[in-house]
Structure formats: C-alpha cells, structure tokens
Amino acid sequence: MSMDDDYYFQYKGCNFVASIYKKDYLEQLEHIEIRDSDVFIMTYPKSGTIWMQHIMSLIYSDGDIAAVESKPALARVPWIEVHSTNFSARPSPRLNASHLPYHLVPKALKEKKGKVIYVARNPKDVLVSSYYFHIHFALYESPKDFQDFFEKFIDGRVEFSSWFDHIRDWYVHKDEFNFLFLTYEELQKDLAASVQKICNFVGRQLDAEKLDSVIKNSTFDKMKKNPMANYEGIPTKCSGGSFLRKGTVGDWKNHFTVAQSEMFDKIFQERMKDVALEFIWDKE
Numbered sequence: 001m002s003m004d005d006d007y008y009f010q011y012k013g014c015n016f017v018a019s020i021y022k023k024d025y026l027e028q029l030e031h032i033e034i035r036d037s038d039v040f041i042m043t044y045p046k047s048g049t050i051w052m053q054h055i056m057s058l059i060y061s062d063g064d065i066a067a068v069e070s071k072p073a074l075a076r077v078p079w080i081e082v083h084s085t086n087f088s089a090r091p092s093p094r095l096n097a098s099h100l101p102y103h104l105v106p107k108a109l110k111e112k113k114g115k116v117i118y119v120a121r122n123p124k125d126v127l128v129s130s131y132y133f134h135i136h137f138a139l140y141e142s143p144k145d146f147q148d149f150f151e152k153f154i155d156g157r158v159e160f161s162s163w164f165d166h167i168r169d170w171y172v173h174k175d176e177f178n179f180l181f182l183t184y185e186e187l188q189k190d191l192a193a194s195v196q197k198i199c200n201f202v203g204r205q206l207d208a209e210k211l212d213s214v215i216k217n218s219t220f221d222k223m224k225k226n227p228m229a230n231y232e233g234i235p236t237k238c239s240g241g242s243f244l245r246k247g248t249v250g251d252w253k254n255h256f257t258v259a260q261s262e263m264f265d266k267i268f269q270e271r272m273k274d275v276a277l278e279f280i281w282d283k284e
Helices: 023-029 049-060 107-111 123-136 146-155 163-172 184-189 191-202 208-216 220-224 258-272
Strands: 008-011 014-017 039-043 095-098 115-120 179-183
Touching: 008 023, 039 049, 049 095, 049 115, 049 191, 049 208, 049 220, 115 163, 115 184, 115 191, 123 146, 123 163, 123 258, 146 258, 163 258, 179 184, 179 191, 184 191, 191 208
Parallel strands: 039 095, 039 115, 115 179
Antiparallel strands: 008 014
C-alpha cells in the first residue's frame, strides 16, 4: 500500500495509524506477561468493540451501572496496543480491548493464558460503519467518497489491513487460545443469551437480578445516551458525528450499489471459501 503523507506505518504486515500507535511499543507487546484472569475482547474495527467493552464492564461490576458510569470505557477496558495504557501495572482482573491481528498479540495468549472473546460482524456493515467513522473522527483521514473507501477496504488499504485476513487468521487459529467466538448479529438478535454465554466463558456467576441489569443497560439506545460508554469526548471533524451511529444489521443495503454488492460477494466467496463461518447480512 502507499503510505499517504505518513498517515499509516506498517508493522509486520499490518497497517497502523501513525498518530495513534508506536512501533516500539507493538514490539514490546508481543512479550508482555499475561495473567490467567485477563480477558481480551478482540475485534476488527467497527465490529462491536464498544458494545463489548460496556457489556464486560457491567458483567464484572455485577450489573452496577453506577460503577460503570464512574469512568469512561477507555479507562475501564483500555486498548492494549495503545502505549499509554500502562498494561502491566493494572490490577486484576484486567479487561482489555484490541484490534490486533492474530500474529501480533501477546505470545502468552497462545499458551492459553488469559481468555479471548472474538467478536465478528458481517463485513458489509463493517465497511459502512468504518466509512462514517473516517468521515467524522479527527484522527482519521476522510475518504474521497464511498467508492474510494469501498476499494480501499477490499484491498486492505485501511487501518489494521484486510478484514478477510483478520477474521480468517483468528478463526483458523482459535484452538490455540481460550477462545469464545461471537457475532455482532447474535448479540443483536438475543442479547440475553449472549450475555449468559459470556458469563459462562469468563466464570462470572450473576443472579437473575444482576444479569437483568447487565442486559437492560447494554442495549444500543442506553449506550448511545451514556457519555461514559459512547466515547463522547473523542475529537470530531464537525458537529453531529457520533461514535455510536446506528447499531443495526443490514445498513449496507442503504449504501452499496448492486454492482458493489455483487463484487463484494464474489470476493467474499473467494477469500472465505474454506472458512466455516456464516454471517447474517440483514435483519431476520
């Protein structure tokens, strides 16, 4: 890929925004010590990370919304690849978020230390969500238009490179980790069942009242109104931009042309033909 105005740098084949990430820290990160109680939310960008940060915070605070609202999501469930998070000094249990590809995560995770929850979202909706994210947020370059961003996304000329590579590598290597795979769409379809599945995976036993509080306070509408969950303080290019936009399934249909959809489907079939994953592309 071309490095436009030094906007990106590449580290071991993955694109990083130069104003946010540091190469020397990424090198150190591969060798950090992992505790058994650590939990990592792994996603490709715009696949439900903020939602999962909020859900995990609520689960680990026994559904106490007041505790969750006392500090922003970035502090409760920080990004491990951002060098300012001071990962090693944080007390257990450490909840973490990351967009890192499989080959760049701390090596100890592959020794089944800690737990990994990977959340995937259908890539057409990821593309649309990412397009609007680049339009609104100050640290990201604005796309020329939707077609231009569409082409960059398909080619992997975006932050964290190819969606296809990211999900393929994580899914193919999932047995190397203590691993739970979820999709954005199943969180949408049955939030209660998804929250229970997460609790079982991380070993948190919540009674019915606490579980109900987690579910009730994790809906998209609740989160969008909560400045501690919705990244309200992130710098924007103009007024009106929101980190949490629609949170729906199938919004790509309002943006893709028939030709774009057909091209994407063809590439998806080629790139994902030997990966046993099915996605929900529209509301059922």
